[in-house]
Amino acid sequence: MLIVQKFGGTSVGDLERIQNVANRVSETKKAGNDVVVVVSAMSGETNKLVAYAEHFSKNPARGEVDMLLSSGERVTASLLAIALSEMGFPAVSMSGRKAGIVTDNVHTKARIEEIDPTAMNKAIKEGKIIVVAGFQGVSQDGNVTTLGRGGSDLSAVAIAGAIKADLCEIYTDVSGIFTTDPRIEPKAKKLNEISYDEMLELASLGAKVLQNRSVELAKKLNVNLVTRTSFTNEEGTLITKEENIMEKPLVSGIALDKNQARVSLVGVKDRPGIASDIFTKLSNNSVNIDMIVQNVGHDGKANMDFTVPKGDLNDAKSVVESFVKESEVDAVSYDEDICKVSIVGVGMKSHTGVAAKAFATMAAENININMISTSEIKISMIIAEKYAELAARALHNAYELDK
Numbered sequence: 001m002l003i004v005q006k007f008g009g010t011s012v013g014d015l016e017r018i019q020n021v022a023n024r025v026s027e028t029k030k031a032g033n034d035v036v037v038v039v040s041a042m043s044g045e046t047n048k049l050v051a052y053a054e055h056f057s058k059n060p061a062r063g064e065v066d067m068l069l070s071s072g073e074r075v076t077a078s079l080l081a082i083a084l085s086e087m088g089f090p091a092v093s094m095s096g097r098k099a100g101i102v103t104d105n106v107h108t109k110a111r112i113e114e115i116d117p118t119a120m121n122k123a124i125k126e127g128k129i130i131v132v133a134g135f136q137g138v139s140q141d142g143n144v145t146t147l148g149r150g151g152s153d154l155s156a157v158a159i160a161g162a163i164k165a166d167l168c169e170i171y172t173d174v175s176g177i178f179t180t181d182p183r184i185e186p187k188a189k190k191l192n193e194i195s196y197d198e199m200l201e202l203a204s205l206g207a208k209v210l211q212n213r214s215v216e217l218a219k220k221l222n223v224n225l226v227t228r229t230s231f232t233n234e235e236g237t238l239i240t241k242e243e244n245i246m247e248k249p250l251v252s253g254i255a256l257d258k259n260q261a262r263v264s265l266v267g268v269k270d271r272p273g274i275a276s277d278i279f280t281k282l283s284n285n286s287v288n289i290d291m292i293v294q295n296v297g298h299d300g301k302a303n304m305d306f307t308v309p310k311g312d313l314n315d316a317k318s319v320v321e322s323f324v325k326e327s328e329v330d331a332v333s334y335d336e337d338i339c340k341v342s343i344v345g346v347g348m349k350s351h352t353g354v355a356a357k358a359f360a361t362m363a364a365e366n367i368n369i370n371m372i373s374t375s376e377i378k379i380s381m382i383i384a385e386k387y388a389e390l391a392a393r394a395l396h397n398a399y400e401l402d403k
């Protein structure tokens with residue numbers, strides 16, 4: 001088999017753990033497989049590099065940030081290749097560029113445009129283990145780019161697609177995908193399998209165990225994706241097509257996203273085109289909008305609330321305040337102490353009462369719901385951040401996910 005194995009930050013967190021990864025990779029090779037390894041930076045390393053840049057500037061050039069951040073993954077890639085070679089397993093590390101990962105030029109959140117697998121295929125043919133530095137690529141004009149936080153997952157899936165690997169294993173610090181973050185609810189249960197669509201919702205709604213774009217790509221390329229731990233031999237969770245899944249629970253999981261902020265616009269002029277004007281301007285300033293709620297207008301004015309990732313709040317502020325200046329909006333307020341708690345499950349498509357139960361659960365805990373949004377397979381609620389863990393545990397219990 002041709003297998004891609006990705007090891008996250010904790011799995012390569014120190015030299016001993018890198019040796020542990022080398023042992024595991026060598027076992028896979030010894031069993032007769034070809035292996036392409038993708039590594040993250042040592043845990044904490046990327047945050048440390050971000051802080052270094054911020055020491056000098058609040059707003060460093062994003063191209064420089066990419067040069068800096070991409071270095072973390074190169075350290076682990078080369079160390080792992082050295083460790084493997086020393087054990088008698090010929091190995092070669094590759095930067096994103098060498099691995100042929102070509103991206104657009106949107107620094108710090110670049111998208112992969114294509115992968116030229118020539119160098120990887122050549123090394124595989126020579127019997128070498130390849131260790132690719134995750135999270136990075138190169139733009140058409142030759143600049144180093146990074147793929148957004150958690151982007152090594154995306155590197156692994158994209159490479160698995162490009163070299164037509166039989167399997168893509170994501171090794172992390174938990175033994176698979178759980179019904180909710182096991183650090184929040186110790187009673188969370190590991191799932192044997194989950195559909196791409198449910199995993200995509202969970203990842204997009206805050207479960208950082210897989211980067212959401214990696215799941216999207218795995219679905220598109222039909223990559224066999226497994227999440228498991230690098231610390232034991234326990235079997236992980238298979239992420240696959242919905243039709244391959246035997247038992248379809250009503251609710252598969254609960255996700256929590258604390259990286260949310262709310263913008264509330266009071267007295268928005270109720271005229272055709274105002275929403276378009278506001279949201280086009282936000283989008284032109286790369287502000288990511290999530291939930292939007294607008295109430296029915298009165299006396300020619302309406303209220304409008306929306307949420308953004310915390311990191312986009314400053315950009316959002318400068319946009320909406322220009323509307324206050326132009327008298328299109330009476331007042332604005334912001335709330336960073338919120339979170340989004342979500343319930344995900346394909347079973348919702350064919351069952352009623354799932355949302356009612358969520359609201360009843362919040363009511364029983366005396367938690368006020370600020371905003372609600374639903375889709376075919378998810379229900380999301382915005383609540384005060386201080387209730388985040390309580391809400392997640394209460395919902396986990398209400399849908400009997402620990403059973």
Ligand code: ADP
Nearest residue numbers: 008009010172176177178180181183207208209
């Ligand atoms: P890595 O460094 O290996 O990429 P991450 O820290 O990005 O690992 O992701 C693993 C973490 O995701 C776990 O430690 C866990 O706390 C968190 N997590 C959140 N939701 C879930 C979930 N539903 N199932 C498993 N882990 C989850």
Ligand code: ASP
Nearest residue numbers: 040046135149150151152
């Ligand atoms: N090191 C990067 C991060 O911390 C990428 C990754 O680990 O996937 O976001």
Ligand code: MG
Nearest residue numbers: 008150208209
């Ligand atoms: Mg990760």
